[in-house]
Amino acid sequence: MSSSGPTPAGTPQVKALNCPSCGAALTLRSFSQAVTIVCDHCHSILDAQDPRLKILQKFNVETGEDPPLIPLGTRGNIRGTQYEVIGFQRRTIRVDGIPYSWHEYLLFNPFKGFRYLTEYQGHWNDVSVLRALPIWTPGATTLNYLGETYRAFQTATAETSYVLGEFPWQVRVGESAQVSDFISPPRVISGEKTGNEVTWSMGEYLTGRDVWKIFKLDGDPPEAIGVYENQPSPLIADVKAIWTLAGAFLVALVVLIIVFFSMARDEQVLAKSYEFNTNVKSEASFVTEVFELSGRTSDVELATTASVDNNWIYFNYALINEDTGQAYDFGREVSYYHGYDSDGSWTEGSQSDSVTIPSVPPGHYYLRVEPESDYYRGTIYYSFTLRRDVPQVSFFGIAALALLIPAGLITWKSMNFEHLRWAESDYGSDDDSGSSDSNDDDQQYPDRPISLGIADEDNSE
Amino acid sequence: MIRNLFLVYGLAVLSALSLAEYRGWSLNRVDEVPNVPKSVRDNPGSYRSVYGYYHHYTGGK
Numbered sequence: 179m180s181s182s183g184p185t186p187a188g189t190p191q192v193k194a195l196n197c198p199s200c201g202a203a204l205t206l207r208s209f210s211q212a213v214t215i216v217c218d219h220c221h222s223i224l225d226a227q228d229p230r231l232k233i234l235q236k237f238n239v240e241t242g243e244d245p246p247l248i249p250l251g252t253r254g255n256i257r258g259t260q261y262e263v264i265g266f267q268r269r270t271i272r273v274d275g276i277p278y279s280w281h282e283y284l285l286f287n288p289f290k291g292f293r294y295l296t297e298y299q300g301h302w303n304d305v306s307v308l309r310a311l312p313i314w315t316p317g318a319t320t321l322n323y324l325g326e327t328y329r330a331f332q333t334a335t336a337e338t339s340y341v342l343g344e345f346p347w348q349v350r351v352g353e354s355a356q357v358s359d360f361i362s363p364p365r366v367i368s369g370e371k372t373g374n375e376v377t378w379s380m381g382e383y384l385t386g387r388d389v390w391k392i393f394k395l396d397g398d399p400p401e402a403i404g405v406y407e408n409q410p411s412p413l414i415a416d417v418k419a420i421w422t423l424a425g426a427f428l429v430a431l432v433v434l435i436i437v438f439f440s441m442a443r444d445e446q447v448l449a450k451s452y453e454f455n456t457n458v459k460s461e462a463s464f465v466t467e468v469f470e471l472s473g474r475t476s477d478v479e480l481a482t483t484a485s486v487d488n489n490w491i492y493f494n495y496a497l498i499n500e501d502t503g504q505a506y507d508f509g510r511e512v513s514y515y516h517g518y519d520s521d522g523s524w525t526e527g528s529q530s531d532s533v534t535i536p537s538v539p540p541g542h543y544y545l546r547v548e549p550e551s552d553y554y555r556g557t558i559y560y561s562f563t564l565r566r567d568v569p570q571v572s573f574f575g576i577a578a579l580a581l582l583i584p585a586g587l588i589t590w591k592s593m594n595f596e597h598l599r600w601a602e603s604d605y606g607s608d609d610d611s612g613s614s615d616s617n618d619d620d621q622q623y624p625d626r627p628i629s630l631g632i633a634d635e636d637n638s639e
Numbered sequence: 640m641i642r643n644l645f646l647v648y649g650l651a652v653l654s655a656l657s658l659a660e661y662r663g664w665s666l667n668r669v670d671e672v673p674n675v676p677k678s679v680r681d682n683p684g685s686y687r688s689v690y691g692y693y694h695h696y697t698g699g700k
Binding site: 413416419420423424427430431434438461463464465474475476477478496498500503504505506507508533534535536537538544546548567569570572573574576577580581584585588 | 641642645646648649652653655656657659660661662663664665666667668669670671672673674675676677679680683684686
């Protein structure tokens with residue numbers, strides 16, 4: 179037994195030992211709390227309660243190295259208490275013969291005891307053992323703890339596949355436990371059953387950046403992959419707020435519709451009827467009398483109807499300001515065809531047309547009209563009506579869509595997040611294609627077919 | 640963050656709608672031609688619309 183060197187006053191002392199298997203120095207951080215200690219050189223599992231450090235198990239041949247992301251001995255402040263990383267284990271489940279593993283870090287504070295950090299593909303959980311039993315009936319798909327309901331997510335058998343450091347229990351590589359997870363993001367309650375004993379623990383989701391900040395680690399944490407079982411949706415709180423806002427905006431839109439329709443003058447300023455003889459080849463253009471467009475700058479709607487029957491008529495229109503010479507030049511076609519074929523009767527086009535001329539200033543105007551059609555198609559009767567300051571329904575429709583589409587997209591994104599979450603669950607909905615043993619799901623989410631207790635799995639072996 | 644963005648966005652949509660309705664905007668395309676001579680009233684055929692020589696679809700179904 180040797181000392182590990184001077185220790186700053188007020189910090190936990192570190193006791194140093196030597197491995198009876200390989201002679202490497204061992205560091206004991208949790209004092210008499212440690213039940214087993216693992217040599218980080220030869221990976222022998224030793225009985226920490228035995229003064230001679232009896233070898234309980236050797237496993238390095240099977241497992242190889244799996245260095246922890248947070249080195250043993252690292253200290254960090256969690257919820258106001260300083261903890262030290264004293265143990266590290268990898269746990270593994272097998273789905274269709276494929277191993278999936280996650281990592282657990284055992285943290286120790288001499289006054290507060292133990293807690294855990296778990297990590298799976300960049301997703302972390304701060305885990306502590308529950309002090310009160312949750313209300314749960316075996317087989318039930320929900321669990322209640324302190325008034326909060328947790329939904330069953332997954333159950334699987336986890337096997338310890340790698341250990342390092344010290345543990346307050348008789349850890350062994352190869353030991354297994356049935357682990358059941360119940361989630362209420364960002365929390366997860368896990369029941370770990372060994373024999374007839376069930377240990378309940380609660381995890382709260384942490385990001386890698388949270389963990390790196392807690393332990394003041396260098397570099398960047400591994401990037402989180404996929405959606406983890408208790409990962410809080412970044413959008414779930416926004417969805418409700420956005421639909422509330424969208425509802426308020428739609429109400430405001432209805433108010434605007436009422437206001438603009440009640441304020442719009444919708445004034446008829448010109449209504450004329452004419453006929454166009456297509457059998458006569460002569461100058462067809464003409465102008466109307468001058469009329470006044472009063473009020474503020476607003477739109478003018480020109481509605482045209484024509485007695486076309488399997489025929490067309492085209493109008494070159496020009497709304498000309500007599501005072502300024504400014505013209506609004508546009509063409510409109512009215513065509514209507516109908517008939518009968520092997521598919522039945524059909525129609526195409528219409529005998530009426532409408533166009534809105536935007537932002538026409540007040541003034542004196544006349545309309546130049548130049549009809550044209552095929553020759554020798556008889557006489558076409560047509561009429562048109564000019565209305566001033568007509569509310570545009572299309573803008574209200576566009577505004578409604580512009581409000582609803584982003585809200586819908588955010589909702590869809592949030593639902594997709596939940597879909598990805600529950601696609602990994604034993605209890606996913608039909609829509610989620612919930613079962614993790616689905617081949618399709620395995621192909622879509624090959625890296626995380628199932629997840630467990632106080633941690634996740636990893637196929638990094 | 641998203642809530643605030645959507646709040647600003649929604650207000651912008653309603654403001655744009657109000658402006659469009661007030662100013663009489665339209666989705667229809669109309670060409671503006673300046674300085675049309677007053678003689679057009681006496682000789683309408685002298686004015687040639689940019690929409691002249693329109694090629695029509697007349698075949699129906």
